[in-house]
Structure formats: structure tokens, C-alpha cells
Amino acid sequence: MNDSILLEKYRDSLKVAWGYNDYNDWPIRISSIMHLFADAFAEEFVSDLNMIWDRTEDAAEIIGKAFKFPGRIFRLIDVVLFGLRRKRIPLSEQHQFIFKMIKIAETLKLSDTFSELGTNLLKGTHIPTELDRINSNVVHRLQAALFAYTEATLFRGHDATKSVHGPYTDDNSCFIFREYYNLRPTELWERKLLLPVESIRTICNYNSDVEVRVDNFDHIYHEGILGKSLIGSVIEINGVREKNDQVIIELTDEIIQKARAVAAIVDRWEWRQKAEKYAEIFWIRKYPLSNLCGRTKSPPSHVYHQILQGNINKVRQKCLSPDEVAKLIRLVL
Amino acid sequence: MKSTYTGVAVNPGYVKARAYVVSDENTRPFTKGDILVVPYSHPRYSLMLFDAGGLVCETGAVMAHICIIAGEIGLPCLTQVADATRIADGSLIEVDSEKGEVRIVE
Secondary structure, eight states: OOHHHHHHHHHHHHHHHHHOOOSSOSSSOGGGTGGGTHHHHHHHHHHHHHHHHHHOTTHHHHHHHHHOOHHHHHHHHHHHHHHHHHTTOOHHHHHHHHHHHHHHHHHHBSSOTTOTTSOBOBTTOOOOSSOBOOOHHHHHHHHHHHHHHHHHHHGGGGGGTEEEEEEEEETTEEEEEEEEOOOOOTTTSOGGGSOSOSOEEEEEEEETTSEEEEOTTOOEEEESOHHHHEEEEEEEETTEEOOOHHHHHHHHHHHHHHHHHHHHHHHTSOHHHHHHHHHHHHHHHHHHHHHHTTOOSSOOHHHHHHHHHOOOOSGGGSOOOHHHHHHHHHHHO | OOSEEEOEEEEOOEEEEEEEEOOTTOOSOOOTTOEEEESSOOHHHHHHGGGOSEEEESSOOTTSHHHHHHHHHTOOEEEOOTTGGGSOTTOEEEEETTTTEEEEOO
């Protein structure tokens, strides 16, 4: 695939992500505060990326392995581009950055890099041969609760804690993997606010009554009712298979309780506290790369200073129209 | 006030129940089974879904977080229902996702 086609395909996939354009982002519209830390984030990200890239020929594989899920890579591209654009980095360098990131994502994916066929298939995925008969409502309620929890704890940066891949098809059914990791980000929140588990994975096998697609940003789309189409599932908590409905129900109740508690705290904050937390979440998102370079999970101190001295961008608090989103994509790429 | 509102179906299904219209002024306790009517996606509203009978969003894409959660739970859900939050709180309403309609019953 030549460079212009690659960019075109990335641009098309981005329309989905940016077209997802809610009226009021929680806890704060990210575009209204990103100018306070995006430059530093982008500079550090590209510097780390290039350092690894120049050091070894296997850079794409090494970085891919560190991030583990391609959706994380795709979701980081446009936020770094935002910072590069602000720093007036030449377009050719921005494109080189995109190509490297896509190459990293490709090391993790089986095919369909941009999920044009509605698949997000990962290399090395093991499809279970035996499924458990956990009640469908119990499984989907757990997944819904986890989604709410990851949003409460990592805001819009929840790619650092959640990935979806599939559908892996098998005759008349398909498997969808939902992976929840970094469920105890103690750098961000007090331990008592967080779940007692580090990771949960659910594997759902659906019959053909439901059509499921997953895009390269880990969004899941379905036509039909997921709950009624579940044939069987596997739930792993901290890597250990859990078959007991009651244990899962109790865990789900705890997840809901924790999500409510965190969201209630954040709702009481003023915008600077939210901006600081967002910056910390961004550096958590970047951590697999930082770790390869011997950096910590925290933003540099000048980022906090910038937030303290800076102001919210009131113009960017409003929602963009579809036309404005399209214009922005043309500007970036 | 309109008797029928239209929107985009996120999750199929039919439900008839009282509307709980979210607003700063609405201090009425949320009753289990109420249809949640929201202006936009917010985790506070998402967490109410666990006790809701259905969801009507005034704005937001089909991938709005609250819609994804409604899809996971299996609630009848419509989004982009213009003026939905003008529905009187406590009204008896029907959500018919197949037809993309919210109808006021009383």
C-alpha cells in the first residue's frame, strides 16, 4: 500500500472516531484543555518513538508488544498529531509519525488494518474450545459496568484500560473479546476507590442472529440483540476462569459502586483539577512507550505549571458540527 | 407538545413505562423500570441504566458511551431524538426502537 493510500485509509477511519461527537463530554470537553499539555505530550511521544525506532530494526514489533492492542495505537495517533500541529511540525514529519504508528499496529493485527471489513483481529488470539453457561444478563451487565467504570476512572482516555477485538468467525457464530486491564490505576486514584482486581477478560460467542463489527478504534457495533444471541462465554478475572454467576454478580455490583464514587468526586472538581487528571491519564496512555525509554508514568512538572498558569479554551468547549469535523480532518492530513 | 418523537435506533426492543427526564431541576427519585430520557451521554446517567427500562437520548452518536452501555444491557434505546427532554417528566411513554419512535401515551 503506498503512502497516499495509507493516509487516505487512515483519514477515512478517523472520520468515525471524530464523527463520534457528543454534545457534552464528561468530565470536561477535552479539546478545551488539551492545549495545556498536548505540546509536551506530543514532543515526548515522538522523541521516545524515534529513539526506539533508531535503536533497533524491530522497533515496530517491540513497541507493538508493549501496547499489546492496536486500538491503543490508533487512538494515540490523533492526539499526538494535535500537539505536533500546534508546534508547527512540518506535515511530512507528521505523516512519518502516522506511518510508524500504523506499522506498529500492523504488527499486532492479523489483517484488515483499518477494519474496513468490520474486523479487528489480533495475532495469537486463542479461541476457547469450551464455553461456560453463565447467564447472558450477568455477562452483559458485567461488561456494561466495566465500561462505566473505565470511563469514570480514565475519562476519554479509557483505551489505556479497555480493548475490544473480533469478531472471530466460526461457522454460524462469532467470538468477541473484551479486555479490561489496568483496572487499578493507583497513580490516579486512591486504592479504596478502585476495584480489587487488575484485569478482566470476557469472551462472548454469539449466534448469527446478531451481526457484530469492530473498528480499528475498538468501537463495537451490532445489529440485533447481543443478550439474546449469546451461545456461551468465558470470563477470566486476573487470568483465572470464573464460572460462578453469583461471584460475577457481586463483582458487578462492586464495579457499579466504585464507578459511582469516582464520578461523584470528579463532578465536584473545578476545571483545573480535571485538566491535571486528564494530563496524568494521557501519560498513563503513553506508559508502554515511556517504559521502554526508562521514563515514569507521570507528566513532567512543567505540565502542571502550564495547567496552573493557563486557561480553559472557551471556544473549544462547544461541540463541533459534522462539517467542522470534516474540515479539521482535511486540515490535519 | 408532540405526541410522537423520532430518532435513530441503537438497540431494538419495545418498552412502555414512565419517563424519567434528567435535568438539574428534577429531584424526583428515579424509579426502577423508568425510561431514562437524557440530553447527552454522562457516566452518572449511564449508571442509572442498570435500573432503567429503556433509554432515549436527545443527542449523541450511536457510539455514545451511554448507548454502548444500553446495548450491552439490552435496553430498547433511541438516540438523536430531537426535543426528547421536553417530554413531561413522569409521562407514560412507549419506546419502539424498531420504528424509531417514542410515543406519549398519557
